[in-house]
Structures are given as structure tokens and as C-alpha cells.
Amino acid sequence: MRNELNHRPLIWIAIGLGCGVSTSFAPWPWFAILGSSLLFRNLRTIVPLLLAFTVGFLIRPAIPELVREESEFEGRVSIDSMPQRGALGQSCLAEIGSERYLLYFSAEENLALGDEAVIQGELNALSESAGFSSGARGTIKVSSVRLLSEGFSIWRIGQQVADHFRKTVENHLSPESAALVRGVCFNQTDAIEQSDWEAFRRFGIVHLLSASGFHVFVVAGLLLAILNLIPIPRWLQIAVVLGALGLFAIAAGLRPPIIRSVLMTAVALPAYTLRREPDGLSAVGLASVVNILVNPSVIVELGFQLSVLSTLGLVMFLDERLVSTWPKWKLVLAPTLIATLATLPLIGFVFGEVSLIGVIGNLVIAPVVAAIIVLSLIAWILGSVAPPLGDLVWLLVEPLTTFTLRTTELGGTLPGSLIRLPGFSVLSLVLMYLLLLTFWRVRHEKS
Amino acid sequence: MRKVSGLIAGVLCVSVAWDAWSHRTVDQFSFIQVGQGDCAVFREKGTVVMVDTGPRQGSFDAGRRLVWPAIRDLGIDRIDCLVLSHPDMDHIGGLLSISQRVRIDRIVVSEVFRNHPVMQHELQSAGFSGHQIQYINQNSRLTFGNLRISLYPAPPDSKSDNDRSLLTVVETHNKAIALTGDASQEIERFWIQQSAPKCQIIKAGHHGSNLSLSTDWLNYHQPETVVFSCGRNNPFGHPAPEAVERAVGSNILRTDWDGNITFWWTGTNFEKSTTEKSSPLMKLFNR
Ligand SMILES: [Zn+2]
Numbered sequence A: 001m002r003n004e005l006n007h008r009p010l011i012w013i014a015i016g017l018g019c020g021v022s023t024s025f026a027p028w029p030w031f032a033i034l035g036s037s038l039l040f041r042n043l044r045t046i047v048p049l050l051l052a053f054t055v056g057f058l059i060r061p062a063i064p065e066l067v068r069e070e071s072e073f074e075g076r077v078s079i080d081s082m083p084q085r086g087a088l089g090q091s092c093l094a095e096i097g098s099e100r101y102l103l104y105f106s107a108e109e110n111l112a113l114g115d116e117a118v119i120q121g122e123l124n125a126l127s128e129s130a131g132f133s134s135g136a137r138g139t140i141k142v143s144s145v146r147l148l149s150e151g152f153s154i155w156r157i158g159q160q161v162a163d164h165f166r167k168t169v170e171n172h173l174s175p176e177s178a179a180l181v182r183g184v185c186f187n188q189t190d191a192i193e194q195s196d197w198e199a200f201r202r203f204g205i206v207h208l209l210s211a212s213g214f215h216v217f218v219v220a221g222l223l224l225a226i227l228n229l230i231p232i233p234r235w236l237q238i239a240v241v242l243g244a245l246g247l248f249a250i251a252a253g254l255r256p257p258i259i260r261s262v263l264m265t266a267v268a269l270p271a272y273t274l275r276r277e278p279d280g281l282s283a284v285g286l287a288s289v290v291n292i293l294v295n296p297s298v299i300v301e302l303g304f305q306l307s308v309l310s311t312l313g314l315v316m317f318l319d320e321r322l323v324s325t326w327p328k329w330k331l332v333l334a335p336t337l338i339a340t341l342a343t344l345p346l347i348g349f350v351f352g353e354v355s356l357i358g359v360i361g362n363l364v365i366a367p368v369v370a371a372i373i374v375l376s377l378i379a380w381i382l383g384s385v386a387p388p389l390g391d392l393v394w395l396l397v398e399p400l401t402t403f404t405l406r407t408t409e410l411g412g413t414l415p416g417s418l419i420r421l422p423g424f425s426v427l428s429l430v431l432m433y434l435l436l437l438t439f440w441r442v443r444h445e446k447s
Numbered sequence B: 001m002r003k004v005s006g007l008i009a010g011v012l013c014v015s016v017a018w019d020a021w022s023h024r025t026v027d028q029f030s031f032i033q034v035g036q037g038d039c040a041v042f043r044e045k046g047t048v049v050m051v052d053t054g055p056r057q058g059s060f061d062a063g064r065r066l067v068w069p070a071i072r073d074l075g076i077d078r079i080d081c082l083v084l085s086h087p088d089m090d091h092i093g094g095l096l097s098i099s100q101r102v103r104i105d106r107i108v109v110s111e112v113f114r115n116h117p118v119m120q121h122e123l124q125s126a127g128f129s130g131h132q133i134q135y136i137n138q139n140s141r142l143t144f145g146n147l148r149i150s151l152y153p154a155p156p157d158s159k160s161d162n163d164r165s166l167l168t169v170v171e172t173h174n175k176a177i178a179l180t181g182d183a184s185q186e187i188e189r190f191w192i193q194q195s196a197p198k199c200q201i202i203k204a205g206h207h208g209s210n211l212s213l214s215t216d217w218l219n220y221h222q223p224e225t226v227v228f229s230c231g232r233n234n235p236f237g238h239p240a241p242e243a244v245e246r247a248v249g250s251n252i253l254r255t256d257w258d259g260n261i262t263f264w265w266t267g268t269n270f271e272k273s274t275t276e277k278s279s280p281l282m283k284l285f286n287r
Helices: A002-006 A009-022 A028-039 A043-058 A153-172 A175-186 A194-202 A213-228 A234-251 A256-274 A280-294 A296-300 A302-317 A328-351 A356-385 A387-412 A426-446 B002-022 B062-073 B095-101 B117-125 B185-193 B215-221 B241-247
Strands: A071-079 A084-086 A089-096 A099-105 A116-124 A136-149 A353-355 A418-420 B028-031 B040-044 B047-051 B078-084 B103-110 B133-136 B140-144 B147-152 B167-172 B175-179 B201-203 B225-228 B251-254 B261-265 B270-274
Touching: A009 A028, A009 A043, A009 A280, A009 A296, A028 A043, A028 A426, A071 A099, A099 A116, A153 A175, A153 A356, A153 A387, A175 A194, A175 A356, A175 A387, A194 A387, A213 A234, A213 A256, A213 A328, A213 A356, A234 A256, A256 A280, A256 A302, A280 A296, A280 A302, A296 A302, A302 A328, A328 A353, A328 A356, A328 A426, A353 A356, A356 A387, A356 A418, A426 B002, B040 B167, B040 B175, B047 B147, B047 B167, B062 B095, B078 B095, B078 B140, B078 B147, B095 B117, B103 B117, B185 B215, B201 B215, B215 B241, B225 B241
Parallel strands: A099 A136, B047 B078, B078 B103, B103 B133, B175 B201, B201 B225, B225 B251
Antiparallel strands: A071 A089, A071 A116, A084 A089, A089 A099, A116 A136, A353 A418, B028 B040, B028 B261, B040 B047, B140 B147, B147 B167, B167 B175, B261 B270
16 A cells, blocks of 8 residues: 555645645644654655645635625726626635625626626625635625726637527427536526425435546546547557547536546546556646646635545546456446545535435436437537437437436436435544555455 | 656545544534524534534525535534424525435424424425424423533413423523524513523624513623624615614624534634635635
8 A cells, every 4th residue: 555655646636735724723733743754754755745835835826814804896807707697697716805705697698718807786795605716805786887898708619508508408499408417517507496406415325416536437437438439549548538538628618527537537538548657646646736727716726625535536546457347337437436435534524414215316316317418419519510400319319308407307216215424523534534545455455 | 647646645644634623523503594584513532412503595595505404514414303483484495405405303393383384394395204393392401412501481371472482591601692582572572581591602683683682681692792693784774874883882693694604612612603704615615
């Protein structure tokens, strides 16, 4: 085990960096760093660990002084994240000086990442359930915008592509199906009904409603499985998959969770299929390091944590030597199962409940959702080249979404679907993952 | 390998001890940050009483998002008695989600709401019926374990649901806490005439509306602490500056800015702690 870890400095850098930026939020990272330095008493691990910790500590996000009083705001802002559509219009992060705010503006407004603008609006407090919100100190309900300069044009193009997808889907599918397809494909969750959210939550598959690392990996895996049937070289397969994922990321409005997942897949995939150094573990380490350096506050984003864990699970347990002996059905089901199990302890820690039926829900629905994503993308692209062909594929999507929605409705009503867990500490969470790690170690030695 | 097993064994011991310590049952009571609404929970010797459940409005369900994480943190998995002051959604909205997550043995409601459509609908959707619900039609005293609850219904001719709120006084160790739902000043004076127990801690009525928390009520109790349970950016402007002004002289706490307000029993007295200042990592996990 020590040897395995000694040869992977990227893992240590990722851990050190993660602990460093986490010092803003809790005291335990100090103990974690002390503990790991004492455990692996050699320079090869301690030097990268402590250096990364120092860097992390220096770039740690500040806990903002929250806005309390409502007031009028007028001033210059720079848009800090890709605007996201919600039920009440659009929202994004914006920077004013060195302070961050959550901006809410109308669906018609054309703002994109990197824009500079003068806005007028109402400054308000964050809601009680907003959490850290990337370090925002308040919200601004925008009433008027004057654009000063535009950011990179690629961000705006991404937004236009996403808009095009939205209109296409709405023209071809029933409203409920369209809402689902937009959510699972491109994270456009604004049209999903409250009752559908509830049903997905009860069936333990609510994460499938919004595109995440898990999605990207499923799409990549499915594409690979299809490409495996065609006799082309491995590197070409990977190139095709990564090309498709790049397209996917642009069309998904280049939102941070999508970019992160694509990045993670892009570094993990070649390692997984070619089994070359640097291996999958180091790849996840690298992707995490890049993510934290770009935006230190991702460390407290549940989406980031879940995508790191599921990707780690996948690269650790989908060993090429094992996978090559598996039948096709196992290849389709294994990633879902592994990703679900790898994230279960964290989900239990945060939400206090895990859905056992969710394991079944994921096994049943995830492949269908993957099919919906792939078919919708094909229909959309085909439709813009040859509309009749696109229409034909859209006809296939509708029954799949109906199946997903109705099965979820039914699955959520099954008894005993949720298991409540007593509150436990971060330490117990770490313990659970250490146990999983030894399980991997045992399997690894066997193979 | 041996080192790793040693590490795991070490972490196991520490974490079991840590969990046991941090989730030990301490007598305490909390005003939970639920946004614009009310929810307070009391525990003594393992017996738990809750008063109101926080709001549910549109997609925001405080029962699931805020109350459940908070009571789970306190290690509460069972509520012996839940008092519902009146059937407004900012007080009973969380009932459904909470009842799905923890066992609720008994629900106490004022008699005037026995046939109230909203109250009945919420109770039924949460699966409560008949013998589990106790209707209060006169000044009553209930005991759950060591917790003593006094209940004072509003006068029967009150004009609004707010003014029909049930006064709940919870006594735990050396403190008495008064919760008046959304009742107005007139009803507070009625309860003074009824010689309701004098309390050291009172929750400002109607989230700190100017129409509640009368000077008479404050003079009657001479409270050490007044708690305002209200939401950030609430459109009603609660708490009203006038109401806060009247409470000056007591220790003023607000759930919108102080977070969950908890009083821990140290063995001789209660010690106060609030979550907003300490920002634990748990609270920062969010989507
Ligand atoms: Zn109220």
C-alpha cells in the first residue's frame, strides 16, 4: 500500500491542497495533515504533501461577511460563472471588487461568463438554505443591465448552442419529457415539475436529473462499449469519445460541473483503457488539483466531492485486467453500481439518509438515462443536418422518457425505500472510505 | 500493510469515541433556523417535545432542508410530543417531511382547529389520525418524561387563525419558555389574565410583528431572553423595529442571523450557542 501511494505524488498534492483550502471551514484538516505526515515518514510524500498544503492554505477561500440589510445597488460587475436558467429567470455569480454576489436576472437578458457590465438592482441577503454558495455574500436582483464588454466569445456560443438544444427538444417532445431530457442532457432543470423532483428523490436517483460527472462517465462508457464493437484502434476510440465529450461540454453551456467531469473523464479514460502511466489514480489527483486551483471553494461543493469519489471508485475498481474478462451486461451495470456505492457514505453523511432502493433505481434507470442522453444528442445533431432523420430518432426518445418518469413514480412509492442514518462525524466518514480502500487493496493484490 | 491496519483501528476507536461523545444525549432546547416560520425543540432525559415544524412553500421545505439536519445533529430520532400552534404553512409546513424521518408519538392541537381543512389535510397526509392527536379545549398541563408543558388556548371568539394560536409553555430544569405562535397583543393580554406561567425565555409572537410582543407581555414575564424566529429577506419586514425596540433590556436573539439557537444544560445552568458564527463544514455542503 505504501509503495502504491509513494509512487503517486499527485495523490499527495491533491490531498494536501484539499486539506489546505479546507482549513477555512473546519479545524480537522490540520489534524489530517499532521496524521498523514506522521504515518508516511518519508520525504517523497511529506514534501509534496506539505507544499501543497501550504499552497492550499494560501489560496483558501475567505468566509464572507454576509449582507444583512436590503439596499439599492448600482455598479460595475464582472460575470464570474455561466448563467443558469431557473424557474424564475437566470442566475450566476458575479464579482464586485473582490466580493462575490449571486445575481438573478430575467430570462431575456443576454449575459455570459466574462462579461463586464453596469447593473442596477436590489441587494439582498442569501437565503438560509443557500450554504456557502461559492463564497457569495449576498444576492442582487437585477433590474437593468448595461453591457460594457463581452468575455470570450466561446462562452456565448456555448449558451447559444444550449438555447438551440432547448428549442429543438421543446418542439419534438411533450412538455414533461422535454423537461427531463433538457435536465439530464444539459443541466437545464428549470422546467422539471416539483412532483418529478420528489419522485426522483424518493427513488434515490435525483442526481440523474442534472448532468454530472456520473453522466459524463456513463456517456463515455456507453460510447466506448459501442465503439468496442467496431474494429478500430484503441487510441482512435478514445479520441472519438473525448471529441464527443468536448462537444457535450460546449453544448451543456460549459457549466463548471460539466467541464470538471469532462476533464476528469479525459484524464481517467486513457488510463482506464490503455492502462499506461500516469494511471487512473494520478489522473483523478491531477483533475482535482486543477479544479481546486481554478476555484478553491469547489472543495465544499457536494457535486465536486461526489464526482471525485465516483471517478475514484471507477478508476480503482474497474481494473482493465478484470474488466476484459467480464461479459457485456456486467460492463454496462458495473460502472453504475460502483459509482453509486462509492458515493453512498458521503450522501449518508450529508443528507442523513440513503436510498437502498436507489441502488436498484440506479441500475434500472441509469442505463435508460444514458440511452436518452445518447439518442437525444444524436437526434439533435441529425436533425440539424437532415430534419426528417432527427424527427425519427426523437420518436424513440419519447417512450424512453415516459418509461423513466412512470417507473420512477412507481419506484418511489415502494416501502422501505429510505434508510435513516444517525448523525456521524467526518472521522467516521473517513473510516468508511479507509475500509473501502483496504477492500480495493485486497482485490488489487489478488488480481 | 500492518501500518494501514493500525491506522484503521486507531481511526475506528477515535471515531466511535468521538461520535459517542458528540451525539451524547445532553438536555437542551433549540430554536431552529427555518426561514420565515417557527420551530423549537426541547429535550430532557431523552424525552423530546417539538413546537411547530417550520415552513413549506413552493419548492422550499424547511422540514427536510433545515429541521431534519438540525435534529439529526442533536441525535433526535423520536419526538414524544409535537405541538402545532395553528394551521399556517409557516408553522405546520414541515410536518410531512419530519414525520417521514422521525417517529412522532403524539400531536397536540387546539380544539378550534379540529375541523380546520388545512390542519386536517396536513395531519392526514402525514398519516396521523384519531388517538394520536390530542385536542386541547381548556388550559391544560401535560407531562412527558421530565418535560412539563402548559397549554393555553386562545379565547374562543378570536377572529383569525393567528389569534387562535395555542400558547405553549415548556418547563425544563430551571427555565420556562413561552411560545405564542402568531397571536397578537390582545391575546397576550388574555393569557396574562389567565395567569399563564411566567417565563425566562419568550419567543416573540408572529415572528416579531409589531402587532405582537406587547409591553404588557414583556412586563409580565420580565424575560432574560427574547427570541425572534423569522426569515432573511421576508416580505413582511419581520421583525418590526418597534417590536425589537420593546424587547431591549432582554437578551435579543434572531434565527435569521444567529442560526440555530441552542441552550445546553451544563448541570447547573443553560449555556447558549448559535450556529451562524461557527459555520461547521456540514452546513457548507450544499447544492
Ligand atoms: Zn407564522
